[in-house]
Amino acid sequence: MLATLPKVVQVISRCSRRSWNRLIANSSVQLFLSTSWLCHYTMNKAIVRIPPDNNIVCIDYDIGFKMRYLQRDKDEVVSRALARIKLSYIKEKQSPKKKGKRNRQPPQQDSDVLQAFLLDGNGNRIDENITNGIAWSQAKQLVVGDKQYAIEVNPPKILSLRLPDTIMAQFPMVPILTAEFTDTIKYDWFTIAPDSNEETLVESKIVNHDSTQITAFIPQTQHVGSKLKVVCTPYNSQHTQGSDPSSVTVAAAITAGPGTCPCQMTHLYTKKRLTQPDSFRIVSYNVLADTYSSQEHTQKVLFPYCPPYALSIDYRKLLITRELYGYNADIICLQECDKDIFNQFYAPFMKGLGYDGIQDSKINNREGEATFYHMDRFNMIDHHCQSIGNTLKNDEIFKQICKCPTLKYRLLNRNSIVQIVTLQPKELENIRLVVVNTHFYFRPQASHIRVLQGYSMLKCVEKYCEKFIGNDVRVLYCGDFNSHPRTALVKLMTTGSVQSNDPVWHEGGEEEFCENISLRNDKKCVSFTGYPQFTNFVNGFVECLDYIFGQPEHFQVEQVFPSMTEEVATAYTALPSVVSPSDHVAIGCDLRLK
Template identity: 30%
Template sequence: MTFSRQLIFFRASIFVRQVRQMAKLSVRCVPEDDKIQISFEYSHNGGTARIYNSERLKIEELGKTLARIEANIRKVVEKKKKKHKPNSDQHSTEPENGEELVLGLYHSLQKVGDEIPVKDAFTDGAVFKICSTEFVVECNPPTVMSIDLPKSIMAGFPTMPKVQYEFTNLADCTFSWSRMKKASTSGKGGSKNNAEKKKGADSSSDSIEVANTLMYTPPTSDIGYHLKFSVTPCQGEISRNDRRLEEISKVEVTAGPGPCPFETRHLYTSSLTEQGIFRVVTYNILADLYANQDYSRDVLYSFCPPYALELGYRLQLLLKEIAGYNSDILCLQEVDRKVFTGDLLPSLALFGLDGYYKEKGGPVAEGCAIFFRTSKFRCIGQHDIILKDKLETDPSCADLLEKTYLNPLLKEILETRTSALQVLAFESVDCAGHRLIVANTHLYFHPDASHIRLIQGIVALRHVQEVLDMYRQKDKESKVCLVFCGDFNTSPNGSMYEYFTTKQINEDHIDWQNAPEGQRVPNVNVRHNLDLATACGNVPYTNFAKNFYAMLDHIFYDLSTLEVERVIPQPEHEEVIQHTALPSVVFPSDHIAQICELKWKS
């Protein structure tokens, strides 16, 4: 290397080190927003540092933005000046010590003109100066915006924080959990808990780091302690400690409810499935939308302690239960939108699962979710519908529409049913030449609505048949199989179950004849060509309420292409009734997960 090149390299290295050591000015500038946000920390003349935030239109001239920033700094300086010098000239516009504020923005040592739009002025690597203080501009740096820790934390159950972030991924962040005693100060108005502060929290010597993972399961030794969780975003291989955010739990770690019945079932699902076999779970997890109501607390689930109906409590049980099943295909019903996006999707990703959500029609913010193990399956298609929309608009349902909508009362009921059908297509990762169609639904619940559920089932199966036919035509070399899961609100004695497993329902079926007055369906004979059976067999119940129990949840599978390898046993009846009914302190839902292992037929 020549001397001149060495000198250039040396100067560049010095510049890089200087930039890294320089204070940062952060700019948030995204295409969908017509404004930019500017943030920096500044201390004038060695005074207390303060964070200055400014939001300006992207098209605003730089000169106007700098004038606004200068005015904000002057305002703070003058306020401090008046506080410490009450007899000083209150009309002075000079900063402390008479120093004039000089602001400027530089690109490669060249001052940027005042007429330049701020979106073009505040670019990566630009240098912003306030008097002798220099800042390097960072556009859209990795940012952790907020951390939300659960309101209930129990030993032995997973704790998953909700982290909001921008311009980074959780995979590019580092985490730290510490346990600490609650810090408090006494004084007028009672004691205050420093643990409730995100920054400036107690970092006393009794704070002990216990984990470096996103999800943490506290051991019994954490009982009585608060947990501190911190997130540090990374930029490449550099940890951005200057952008670290931490939160301390408002609650102490408490003891759990003791052994849960699902832990016995985990003994059968402790390992992942072998090649050619996949484990299927269907589970109505009881939406918070329904559990968190006065009627639920006072009537439906009056036997269950109110704290055990709280979402924060139930989520801990649900995450431990679901994760322990090590499922390859997981079909959930009654999934709150907020629970899917904020809890299940990020949590189950840590266990190798990805998922999709299909919300019911109408204003209800709950629906179905299908999760799949990414080492077993690859999603190749999504074919979700709202059942009533399919009935009303699809030519394949014209015969059914004609006979059901002739009855005004029946038409009104069907028009207001918002049940969704979620359908995903997968190809097997570990068994080439195999594709799997997975359907998931939650049908109408009313006890006098067997005819409605039958109509919904007919529509659902026609759609599933169309999806199957499409993939079989598209790839004739692959074996295309079907698994249909859900809370069908139908027992093995119901007409919908009969239709699925016997392939037909005739016009004289009792559920057509016994429909409530004004809702009867005349002259409907229906058939399908699928070979369906229920994988888990018939059990006494999958839903156990105080005054009702029945098998409502099913895993139907295609007999011609799949076979049952194993069925995971139900909980013991004594465990179910130990706390009267479901849900309880050890059962997070009023339903029991159905679990089986299927394998491709050779």
């Protein structure tokens, strides 16, 4: 019997609270556990958690094969918590073995007689008049009557763990987890054979939690058909292992990928991360919001050539994250990023690659802009988000716009936003890199609206940058501007002006025509990604709409991502497809600060 002890202890130590209570409800299990050597080995432990971000002390302990979970205020005197523990102990000792009114007995033991106290590491009794927060953090032992508990304070623990439901070979996989009191996590990846259910350890690594170390695992082609399992074991700074490692197994088997994706050609140019303190790689990508791709109109009218499964977000997010993973970028600007999917998938996945990020939704919408930055390269200094239209209300040009109510309504009724994230390169303390991420109005025959949005964006950023007087400020404008290279918006950004006689002011018809509107941009920009043949390729529309603008006196272009060819885009009729997750193409470049 003693020979089975290690296995029994291992099974018990991995039980969840609910499973433990079900297990010990079995009478035969209770008899087995009642042997003194096993009780001493497994039962006499109290787990104390003192989260730093709230005012609660949590104490988990067992009495009579039942787990007790006690929560007390940190500022409460510990004597009150000990009194509650004594009461639970007395009730359990006095409760009859058979439930029923006939068997109930009057109390046999006075709580004043029973002892309950805490001991510190030297065996000294802790003052019961100090607070829970102090007492339990110092305690090493809890004594209640004839029971003694070794106290474990803030043991490392995995609170939640999950993997995506769909896993494809050659696509990076990041476990999405939350943990507390954890400094490092050991990741053990297993494949499970489809026939024998035999588990094979494929990879094992220890990663610092809340660090920039990569936790991604990439299934290989030989793993197709097997299931994937990950076991996460938490450790704290004293290298103490958590008592219950957490594991999750994906129900569906690993499937083969769709074949070669267009992004893999670009990845040939982005294999290595940039390391020079004055250089960085930036990417801008409209990822096609699930809000739109899941609509029946989208699937049957806009993209009828794309299989429905390839339009589902569960499929597309794997292609998107694989694409971003291979770019090894330092800054990533996404448009049409759904808030829920950002929180549930993109943010934790990118954190596993060393990024932090922020998402801002458009006005009254579930999707918007998200900006990620690699935490090894940048510190985030500030974040700001603003509706584009509201900026113009304080500008002289707004007086002219108010003379045309239809134009005013159409401009202010747009839900576009300007997301601004200000970064400081780790080794360049005086630099303020202001990254602007936006997505302009999409309707045809609305170039006059978009150029006004561009002017509003410039004014918003100009006003925002006033807070960084004394710093070396550099600005990048990234996004889907829904404007081809010949439009007034691009003219405003690159030449610095759009005159009142420009044809763009007539695009909205007489109802939206407003006289004497001239726009000026004193900080002329260039498109650092050039003007590729297209960045948006759908059946019936092919155009360059996406840009990364900046002032040439501030940045030197080191490399530009190669453009997708028409041959590649039409391999599956158009975009999106089974190998391209969006109707847009990601753009990117390597820049050096001048």
